[in-house]
Amino acid sequence: MRVLVTGGSGFLAAWVMRRLLARGMDVRAFDVREDARLLRALAPERADDVQWRTGDISEARDVASALDGCDAVIHLAGVLTPACSADPVRGARINLIGTLNVFDAAIACGLRAVLYASSAGVFGPDDGATPFPTTHYGAFKLACEGSARAYWHDHGIASIGFRPLVVYGAGRETGSSAGPSLACRAAARGEPYTIPFTGATGLVYADDVAAAYERALTHRFDGAHAFTLAGDITPMQSLIATLKQIAPHARIDAAGAPLPIATSFPDDPALARMLPGLTSTPLIEGLRQTVAFYQ
Numbered sequence: 001m002r003v004l005v006t007g008g009s010g011f012l013a014a015w016v017m018r019r020l021l022a023r024g025m026d027v028r029a030f031d032v033r034e035d036a037r038l039l040r041a042l043a044p045e046r047a048d049d050v051q052w053r054t055g056d057i058s059e060a061r062d063v064a065s066a067l068d069g070c071d072a073v074i075h076l077a078g079v080l081t082p083a084c085s086a087d088p089v090r091g092a093r094i095n096l097i098g099t100l101n102v103f104d105a106a107i108a109c110g111l112r113a114v115l116y117a118s119s120a121g122v123f124g125p126d127d128g129a130t131p132f133p134t135t136h137y138g139a140f141k142l143a144c145e146g147s148a149r150a151y152w153h154d155h156g157i158a159s160i161g162f163r164p165l166v167v168y169g170a171g172r173e174t175g176s177s178a179g180p181s182l183a184c185r186a187a188a189r190g191e192p193y194t195i196p197f198t199g200a201t202g203l204v205y206a207d208d209v210a211a212a213y214e215r216a217l218t219h220r221f222d223g224a225h226a227f228t229l230a231g232d233i234t235p236m237q238s239l240i241a242t243l244k245q246i247a248p249h250a251r252i253d254a255a256g257a258p259l260p261i262a263t264s265f266p267d268d269p270a271l272a273r274m275l276p277g278l279t280s281t282p283l284i285e286g287l288r289q290t291v292a293f294y295q
């Protein structure tokens with residue numbers, strides 16, 4: 001099986017590709033720039049097996065030619081909350097039009113399904129059950145979910161959009177919610193660091209998200225689905241205390257407003273039914289692995 005992973009130079013893509021390569025799959029990475037540094041750090045023995053294509057996800061032709069000859073796609077290319085706030089039109093081109101380009105190319109190639117990254121950013125601050133985003137980023141992700149449903153109804157192409165909350169792990173160094181990962185890096189290096197938000201948020205270990213994509217890739221399903229991956233809802237003060245258990249000399253604190261995303265989410269039995277047994281790495285273990293990576 002040859003799988004196209006868009007956003008291949010990014011954080012989540014490196015974790016996903018590491019798993020696909022370990023299964024012996026052919027992997028093609030697509031991004032505006034080729035950057036295999038994180039993948040090399042995570043999977044040094046297999047990183048060179050990846051075939052790279054550079055191009056712009058908002059250009060239909062680039063996406064169609066990248067997908068040509070692939071059997072599946074995991075669409076992770078995108079820009080995060082701060083970039084969407086700074087330039088909403090560019091954010092929409094990349095996050096929304098880019099996703100439509102992936103669906104169109106997948107239909108043209110005769111693929112059965114598209115796996116893509118939505119986000120828990122589809123929820124506003126108060127309600128983790130009914131999407132009501134308060135950011136452009138969340139609004140574009142929610143629009144992608146609506147279009148995924150339309151593609152199922154119009155073309156019969158199935159999809160799963162995972163909605164992770166804050167993904168943490170080695171290599172998560174940009175975006176408004178990179179604080180927990182940057183705290184691990186600072187703790188490993190003995191540097192002071194202030195997580196730029198307070199309150200509680202859901203922390204999901206990167207490898208758990210990668211495992212969810214891997215499982216979805218090997219599962220045959222119908223319909224257009226969006227599944228929240230909320231992780232462990234953790235107050236930043238508890239995160240800091242846990243980090244101190246791992247690195248007693250860590251000098252980490254937190255300041256600023258809480259993230260504008262809900263902190264309580266109903267269980268979704270549909271996810272457990274469709275993809276049973278997804279892993280959930282305990283927070284202390286995920287933090288320990290992240291600190292160890294930076295050490």
Ligand SMILES: NC(=O)c1ccc[n+]([C@@H]2O[C@H](COP(=O)([O-])OP(=O)(O)OC[C@H]3O[C@@H](n4cnc5c(N)ncnc54)[C@H](O)[C@@H]3O)[C@@H](O)[C@H]2O)c1
Nearest residue numbers: 007009010011012031032056057076077078117119166167
């Ligand atoms: N990291 C998280 O906590 C988190 C949470 C929820 C959802 N997501 C979603 O998961 C996906 C991956 O996130 P990430 O954390 O790996 O982000 P990232 O910024 O590390 O990776 C995104 C990649 O997309 C690429 N990209 C940007 N614009 C592009 C364009 N025009 N054409 C082609 N490639 C382009 C970037 O170069 C980058 O390598 C994104 O869609 C993001 O919205 C991430």
